[in-house]
Amino acid sequence: MSRVIALCFLLLAAVIGFLHLDSRPAWAPFAPIAINDPSPVEEVLEPQPVSKSKNTIVPIKPSIPSPIATWLPDTGAASVHAASLIALKDGAVRAFWFAGSREGAADVSIYSAVFDPRAASWSAPTVVIDRVSAETGLSRYIAKLGNPVPSRTADGRLQLFFVTVSIGGWAGSSISSIMSDDEGLTWNKPQRLITSPLMNLSTLVKSPAVQFSDGRLGLPAYHEWIGRFGEFLRIDAGQVIDKRRMSSGRSAIQPLVFVNSPQEGIAFFRQTRSSGQAKQVPVSQTQNAGQSWQLAPDLPIANPNSAVAGLELNNGVRILVLNNIETGRYRLTLLMSDTKSNQWQVLEVLEDDEASPDSNRKEFSYPYLISADGNDAHLVYTWDRKKIRHRYFSGAWLKRANNQLQTVETDPVTKEVQQ
Amino acid sequence: MNSFMQTIALIELSITSAVVLVLIMQKLTQQEFPLIAKISLILLLGNLFFWPLGLGMELPLAAYIRGVTGDLSIVLTLLLWSSLLPSSKTTPIVFKLAIAIIALGFYPFALGLDMVDPYAWGYGSIAFLIAVLVFAAVCGLANWAKGVWIIAIAIIAWAANWHESANLWDYLLDPFLAIWMLFALFGMLIKRRRAKAQSGYLFRPG
Numbered sequence: 145m146s147r148v149i150a151l152c153f154l155l156l157a158a159v160i161g162f163l164h165l166d167s168r169p170a171w172a173p174f175a176p177i178a179i180n181d182p183s184p185v186e187e188v189l190e191p192q193p194v195s196k197s198k199n200t201i202v203p204i205k206p207s208i209p210s211p212i213a214t215w216l217p218d219t220g221a222a223s224v225h226a227a228s229l230i231a232l233k234d235g236a237v238r239a240f241w242f243a244g245s246r247e248g249a250a251d252v253s254i255y256s257a258v259f260d261p262r263a264a265s266w267s268a269p270t271v272v273i274d275r276v277s278a279e280t281g282l283s284r285y286i287a288k289l290g291n292p293v294p295s296r297t298a299d300g301r302l303q304l305f306f307v308t309v310s311i312g313g314w315a316g317s318s319i320s321s322i323m324s325d326d327e328g329l330t331w332n333k334p335q336r337l338i339t340s341p342l343m344n345l346s347t348l349v350k351s352p353a354v355q356f357s358d359g360r361l362g363l364p365a366y367h368e369w370i371g372r373f374g375e376f377l378r379i380d381a382g383q384v385i386d387k388r389r390m391s392s393g394r395s396a397i398q399p400l401v402f403v404n405s406p407q408e409g410i411a412f413f414r415q416t417r418s419s420g421q422a423k424q425v426p427v428s429q430t431q432n433a434g435q436s437w438q439l440a441p442d443l444p445i446a447n448p449n450s451a452v453a454g455l456e457l458n459n460g461v462r463i464l465v466l467n468n469i470e471t472g473r474y475r476l477t478l479l480m481s482d483t484k485s486n487q488w489q490v491l492e493v494l495e496d497d498e499a500s501p502d503s504n505r506k507e508f509s510y511p512y513l514i515s516a517d518g519n520d521a522h523l524v525y526t527w528d529r530k531k532i533r534h535r536y537f538s539g540a541w542l543k544r545a546n547n548q549l550q551t552v553e554t555d556p557v558t559k560e561v562q563q
Numbered sequence: 564m565n566s567f568m569q570t571i572a573l574i575e576l577s578i579t580s581a582v583v584l585v586l587i588m589q590k591l592t593q594q595e596f597p598l599i600a601k602i603s604l605i606l607l608l609g610n611l612f613f614w615p616l617g618l619g620m621e622l623p624l625a626a627y628i629r630g631v632t633g634d635l636s637i638v639l640t641l642l643l644w645s646s647l648l649p650s651s652k653t654t655p656i657v658f659k660l661a662i663a664i665i666a667l668g669f670y671p672f673a674l675g676l677d678m679v680d681p682y683a684w685g686y687g688s689i690a691f692l693i694a695v696l697v698f699a700a701v702c703g704l705a706n707w708a709k710g711v712w713i714i715a716i717a718i719i720a721w722a723a724n725w726h727e728s729a730n731l732w733d734y735l736l737d738p739f740l741a742i743w744m745l746f747a748l749f750g751m752l753i754k755r756r757r758a759k760a761q762s763g764y765l766f767r768p769g
Binding site for chain 1: 565566569706709727730732
């Protein structure tokens, strides 16, 4: 008799389970790239010295402002890392990064500051979340905090994904998220994302999320323990509702996703291959909006096991920032490609400390790119683990650079790799 | 909702930690405690795990355990809790074997061995839900009603978003359940070998 009652209860559970499955949202296509300001890029007039003679006035020659370089505000901490950015509704840009006595220390907190583009200056830094508030909010012990990655939900709120570790090193990481209704001034209690069946260990974030047409987020994440591979998390508010593997094995982490069309996308990775294997950027691609991923040939750009940042502009031009060398992180380069040629070319070497002796070379790493208006680019990166550098490239500057690349015969970056 | 979920998770883990301690105490003293003693001990120990004790700790003891273990599966939780019931039957060896085999096949692929990820089936695969229901039905047909109840409750908990995870696997299986089943199997095998060896010694001819 008890067996019959148990089987009836199982039948009830089956009905509830099937209803739950039926209520789950279908996998949506990728959303078109968000365009904040669809106005065409116009060359900005920069005040120029006007030469005057007695009777003639030389007209002001239109020119393009040079990229702006600033530093993120100092927190007083000895070590800073993993900066990221998001455009705010008022045109400003908010940065997040972690800082503490050293990477992985218990005193590491996640900080934020706002860049005012009119004044070209940063606000004072504020603490978004520290270890104690994270563990209180998540109701579990947290040993340290890591990478913050901001995103914007379909209802306009800011969502900050960040890494926490309870046990071990970064391989023991999990992802949590917090939401803000006021553009990052205040944040609600954190929520844990469950991504792994083994004590939820070893999932991290580094690159920005992409949006689906139903407003949900596709967050590229990666595992570092046992396997080193990328995963594509489908996020609904503070919960993972699906995930798909982007690579397998132990060779590729920190996926960066570019959306080609509502169904197609391509992901570039930081390579973590063993010695003897190609030190280039691994690639995966999807034909069904991230539901399945296939490995593709490497991007022929050198990668020394360091993060890759990327961005697509409104005109279809894509830019990458990475260390295009096989060992070390002493050189950081800006590359550009358009959708037609699909050829990456070096636009500018942003940092290069090759001249210093090996042991003294500075490290320029963890780049993160966003666009505030779809035409320009804000870049942040770790500057020798001591500071965070911010560079701003205007839409006009990037447009001119793209025009120059198309008209001037330049060496494709594949040659750069072979050096 | 988030606060409620966190509190429930801490209560669950506090009770489970208390149950594990009681089971260990029973094992060490080699006697089964009376039901009232078990309930009293679980209430006492559970409260010790759940409430912040101070003593330099920022969180309750259960939160430190949760930091390491995460939320335990409903199947493990209910198996542990029910093992203290007076009329509790031991878990059938076939169930232990099945869990051990599933875990050994599941974890390597779930941890990135290949592009196939069985863990992803737990988010929305009808085939996976049917497989779980068939497994539970087999438990029922094999006359282990407790298994049917436990798996059914796990499915309902998943549908109700009881824990933070939206993945059915997290309600059914966790590494501690897999380790428990593997150790239980090995323990059983060693016992049988010993018994066989002893019987062979006793009845060895001449």
